[in-house]
Amino acid sequence: xxxxxxxxxxxxxxxxxxxxxxxxxxxxxxxxxxxxxxxxxxxxxxxxxxxxxxxxxxxxxxxxxxxxxxxxxxxxxxxxxxxxxxxxxxxxxxxxxxxxxxxxxxxxxxxxxxxxxxxxxxxxxxxxxxxxxxxxxxxxxxxxxxxxxxxxxxxxxxxxxxxxxxxxxxxxxxxxxxxxxxxxxxxxxxxxxxxxxxxxxxxxxxxxxxxxxxxxxxxxxxxxxxxxxxxxxxxxxxxxxxxxxxxxxxxxxxxxxxxxxxxxxxxxxxxxxxxxxxxxxxxxxxxxxx
Amino acid sequence: xxxxxxxxxxxxxxxxxxxxxxxxxxxxxxxxxxxxxxxxxxxxxxxxxxxxxxxxxxxxxxxxxxxxxxxxxxxxxxxxxxxxxxxxxxxxxxxxxxxxxxxxxxxxxxxxxxxxxxxxxxxxxxxxxxxxxxxxxxxxxxxxxxxxxxxxxxxxxxxxxxxxxxxxxxxxxxxxxxxxxxxxxxxxxxxxxxxxxxxxxxxxxxxxxxxxxxxxxxxxxxxxxxxxxxxxxxxxxxxxxxxxxxxxxxxxxxxxxxxxxxxxxxxxxxxxxxxxx
Numbered sequence: 001x002x003x004x005x006x007x008x009x010x011x012x013x014x015x016x017x018x019x020x021x022x023x024x025x026x027x028x029x030x031x032x033x034x035x036x037x038x039x040x041x042x043x044x045x046x047x048x049x050x051x052x053x054x055x056x057x058x059x060x061x062x063x064x065x066x067x068x069x070x071x072x073x074x075x076x077x078x079x080x081x082x083x084x085x086x087x088x089x090x091x092x093x094x095x096x097x098x099x100x101x102x103x104x105x106x107x108x109x110x111x112x113x114x115x116x117x118x119x120x121x122x123x124x125x126x127x128x129x130x131x132x133x134x135x136x137x138x139x140x141x142x143x144x145x146x147x148x149x150x151x152x153x154x155x156x157x158x159x160x161x162x163x164x165x166x167x168x169x170x171x172x173x174x175x176x177x178x179x180x181x182x183x184x185x186x187x188x189x190x191x192x193x194x195x196x197x198x199x200x201x202x203x204x205x206x207x208x209x210x211x212x213x214x215x216x217x218x219x220x221x222x223x224x225x226x227x228x229x230x231x232x233x234x235x236x237x238x239x240x241x242x243x244x245x246x247x248x249x250x251x252x253x254x255x256x257x258x259x260x261x262x263x264x265x266x267x268x269x270x271x272x273x274x275x276x277x278x279x280x281x282x283x284x285x286x287x288x289x290x
Numbered sequence: 291x292x293x294x295x296x297x298x299x300x301x302x303x304x305x306x307x308x309x310x311x312x313x314x315x316x317x318x319x320x321x322x323x324x325x326x327x328x329x330x331x332x333x334x335x336x337x338x339x340x341x342x343x344x345x346x347x348x349x350x351x352x353x354x355x356x357x358x359x360x361x362x363x364x365x366x367x368x369x370x371x372x373x374x375x376x377x378x379x380x381x382x383x384x385x386x387x388x389x390x391x392x393x394x395x396x397x398x399x400x401x402x403x404x405x406x407x408x409x410x411x412x413x414x415x416x417x418x419x420x421x422x423x424x425x426x427x428x429x430x431x432x433x434x435x436x437x438x439x440x441x442x443x444x445x446x447x448x449x450x451x452x453x454x455x456x457x458x459x460x461x462x463x464x465x466x467x468x469x470x471x472x473x474x475x476x477x478x479x480x481x482x483x484x485x486x487x488x489x490x491x492x493x494x495x496x497x498x499x500x501x502x503x504x505x506x507x508x509x510x511x512x513x514x515x516x517x518x519x520x521x522x523x524x525x526x527x528x529x530x531x532x533x534x535x536x537x538x539x540x541x542x543x544x545x546x547x548x549x550x551x552x553x554x555x556x557x558x559x560x561x562x563x564x565x566x567x
Binding site: 005008012027043097100102109110112117119124128179235249262269270276280 | 296301304305307308311312314315316317318319321322325333334336337338380381383384386387388391393399402403406408409410411412413414415416417418420421423424436437438439440442445470471474495498499501502505506516517520521523524531534535537538539541542545546549550553556557560561
């Protein structure tokens with residue numbers, strides 16, 4: 001039975017229309033803006049902005065702050081991704097054992113960090129990491145470690161940001177891994193045991209290969225999410241000190257909405273978009289080829 | 291499920307690790323709550339005091355009286371509920387259309403929808419801001435509510451769920467003369483309750499937590515949402531730690547309440563996205 005045209009328009013139309021207005025057309029618009037010198041002067045009269053070709057791009061590639069932001073963002077991705085995977089998968093495996101008690105308590109407490117608001121909890125972390133009065137350094141002091149100036153020393157600011165990012169991400173990814181683990185058929189382990197496989201061999205040859213779809217999903221989501229790092233550095237350090245926590249999105253926000261260099265900010269957005277697409281495709285191809 | 295015996299020490303070890311992990315997850319919340327009830331003189335004590343000697347509500351009353359936190363609170367409630375209602379409604383309609391309607395170009399159109407999932411929000415932010423500015427919708431509820439409604443994830447999620455419902459249900463109703471509206475509201479929607487619950491919760495918490503967009507659109511204090519208000523609080527009252535913690539509590543408390551009530555849907559919903567993705 002063919003569906004009536006009117007039904008199609010009524011059911012799918014509203015979503016598609018909104019999607020075109022707020023998502024699809026703006027993407028093209030963004031590419032166009034990146035080729036203009038759109039600034040505060042053009043906000044109320046778009047005709048004042050002019051087309052400047054790839055000037056924004058050449059300028060961006062010479063912009064030291066942009067390279068700094070790029071470096072910091074990848075610093076976060078490269079450290080936070082494996083750490084999150086290891087901690088989330090480790091917790092999921094421990095929770096998936098039949099002999100583990102208080103499963104629900106653990107699940108809820110790990111997951112709590114993910115559902116809470118980043119801005120609000122970052123303000124709490126800023127207080128926890130306060131070098132003089134924070135409980136972090138107090139607790140470290142109890143075991144004889146002199147804690148660093150977490151948010152003041154440029155060497156420690158990115159680790160602080162990454163700590164918050166990972167802390168928030170573990171629970172969510174743990175739930176995903178747990179679902180993946182529960183989908184592995186039991187007989188695979190039994191067969192492996194008959195062959196005399198050790199616990200480690202079972203992990204390498206049964207668990208990991210069977211988790212591949214989950215692993216792909218988890219890492220792709222993390223790549224997309226971590227490359228958009230913004231709230232954590234914005235709240236913890238505001239990008240400082242000495243731009244040591246400036247991320248791509250934070251730089252985009254500053255250029256676009258503090259200086260209103262909207263053309264230049266669009267260029268940053270376009271580059272970010274291309275990086276995210278590229279990294280996602282790379283990750284997907286890596287799975288296909290193995 | 292593994293049936294192998296673990297040694298007594300193994301059991302102790304694994305539970306200690308898990309318990310230590312929970313502690314790391316929970317302590318910041320406990321510290322936030324505890325500090326939010328402290329008077330300034332107790333905030334800076336070393337060693338820290340976990341339970342304030344003289345607990346006070348002063349920070350909360352200050353927040354609502356002097357800082358007018360009621361306004362961002364109401365704004366957030368209005369915006370989050372509107373986005374959730376509209377998005378869940380429109381996405382489930384579109385999800386139904388993509389799952390059960392037969393028309394040319396359906397798969398292509400759906401691929402476009404899916405493609406938008408990979409697009410980072412930052413790339414649409416500036417053009418949408420300029421468009422809204424042109425229509426004088428910056429600093430309005432419309433500007434906060436409309437852009438996030440079209441949600442590819444929700445459409446995808448509902449389509450997957452509705453696809454698994456048998457076509458016979460719909461065909462039988464059609465033979466009885468039911469129109470698409472009746473079929474959707476009376477037959478399909480009641481069967482999708484678990485999926486609806488999941489996307490309702492995701493959309494609500496997502497819009498409650500939304501930060502960058504309100505930060506750009508809400509330029510006037512009267513339009514601030516809670517996360518924006520809290521970030522401003524953190525910037526302006528750097529010395530009033532207890533006040534900041536009270537602000538954080540107000541943003542987080544509703545989320546925890548929603549989570550504890552709807553825990554089952556949260557966890558099921560997430561597990562579903564992972565398996566289908």
